[in-house]
Amino acid sequence: MLQRRPRSISSRTVVLSVLFGALAIVVALISLSVGTTKLPVADVVEVLLGGGRRGTRLVVLELRLPRVATGLLVGIAFAVSGALLQTLSRNALASPDIVGVNSGASAGAVAVIVLAGTGGGNISGLAAEVGIPLAAVLGGLLATLIVGALSIQRGVVDAGRVVLIGVGVAAAANSLVAWLLVIGDVNDAGRAAAWLAGSLNARAWSDAAPVLLAVLLLVPVAMMFNRDLSALVLGDDVASSLGVRVARIRLALLVIATVLAAMATAGAGPIAFVALVAPQVAQRLTRMERPPLLTTAMLGALFVVLADLLARNGLQWLQVGPYELPVGVVTAAAGAPYLLHLIGRQQKGR
Template identity: 50%
Template sequence: MSPALLERPPAQVPGRTPVRVGRISGVWRPRMIAVTVIGIGLVVLAAAANIGRGDFPISLTEVLAVLAGGGDGPQQFIVLELRLPRTLTGVLVGAALGVSGALTQAVARNPLASPDILGVTAGASTAAVAVIVLGGSMGTLAGPLAQIGVPLAALLGGIVSAAIVYALAWRRGIEGYRLVLVGVGVGAVAMSITSWLLVVAEVYEAARATVWLTGSLNGRGWEHVVPVAGALVVLMPIALLLGFALGALQFGDDTARGLGLRVNVARGGLVLVAVALAAVATASAGPVAFVALVVPQICLRLVGSARPPLLASAVYGALLLVAADLVARTGLGVELPVGIVTAVIGAPYLLYLLVHRNRGVTA
């Protein structure tokens, strides 16, 4: 190869259009943009349909008109005060879980890696159930303090559980299968503690904790919207900035170091953002199962990329959770927690992943 070719790299990769803004460069991916934009439109329609269903039905066009600033007084009260907070909580929680799952699967390079499997949601659940059960039986938490204590306990429990998993899985770095196995073990311990707490609890506290453990958007108000919205505003830009390191991490630690990436720092930052998003989502709506596991893999196939896309995972995570809430509320004749519907969707997909991975290993 001539020295001229070595000094002057090609202007673009075949089949890809480069984009450069100042010192930031990227690749124009029209398929990814199209999938994301279509997903945003579907989220708006699903949210409007979810808001319109209830004892006082409102048509889709009327809901959109109220959201745009129109509608009469009763419609504005029902949409903006009674139903919008629940749906908006579902949108934000689904987006947070989608991004969290995309980050964990990309860092671990394993489609089985998600906050559900890695014990993050189990640790958050254990801490929240401890506050519900012990607070109610010992009288240490009551009234408004209990409402504040449960989300905060879930957030801290998820972070502590993730720290334990990361510390136990660390062996001069993080390997995907070891991370998953350690996460499953820590999650099993947390679930055992949760079961013990439910056994020793009073009937009322046990019933309340059981409802929370299924993951539900029932009774969500603006006080639940604000924390997860603030977390997304802060953490989503950080995730997108750190996401540039995911491309190098896909090639392995040695190659990433050769490209000048501080592997451990980048991986630790990505895991911390993923854990924070999952913990905040769990604190807001309970441990909604399988959204973080299923959505990134669906988006990866829709977009056709090498790793789960972050923005598309956020959009389709919101879509899945809002659509599941619509089915849980109105599609089965009785209102169910949204976590039951997502579990029905996600459990078969988890089995498919396990069978598919086992065939790949034995082949």
């Protein structure tokens, strides 16, 4: 009996990746131009190329660009993380939002925000020195370790149990977060609560830098495993017969997915549903057997930067008021119906 071999990247996948990347850049330019101070897109482009007037450079480079750049990077990190988890578990619902990675990362980050405070005023020592990115990574890795350990059945991680156990771990981590908010200082708890909504408001280059580092280091590494990921979709036995070291590759890619999700969470909070929706939409548009990483990354960047544009200006455009929503509210409003759709498809598939 002939075994199916993983397919290489199709021209359709390349075209869609370029299209989504271009759309993300266009939306980013629009986002840089609109706001309290409206700027022509041509002036924004001039500033980005090194020119422009001093006032325009201040608005674009210091006030808006860090926010937009963080949104693009966070979208890429969340989307690639979701694509990896869905491929490894062969489950469309396995995203860091649902299987506890984001919740674990949030618990670690909120612990630093609430216990250490802005200057380590509440406690001193190690907790005051550990940064939010590192705490988020440790929290995400711990949640992943717990989910993986509890999902093992007969020596193998049961993909069907990952989502159910992940939901339980996420609930436990969210309970820890709620307890930290109760015992924390009012100001620190308020800061943490705003961050938990998933917001790009007042992002600085210091928020974007850790996510940029994770994306530059880990996304190319993940893409080096494209053929192995395609083989894993065919099943562990088939992948092993094709020369894939299943256990090692699963572990490596699981760590990459966890760190990407944790760093994205540290940069902008647990923005909901990006990691769930982007991989599934990319997979359906490219007609592949798994979410393609490059297309998913570009779609994730587009999703977040477009959601942030609507969160920042949508209510004003509708003349409801000059209010700004957290970007997580917009992504949740878009992603929740899609989650219900996926659950319905899985129920019908049974």
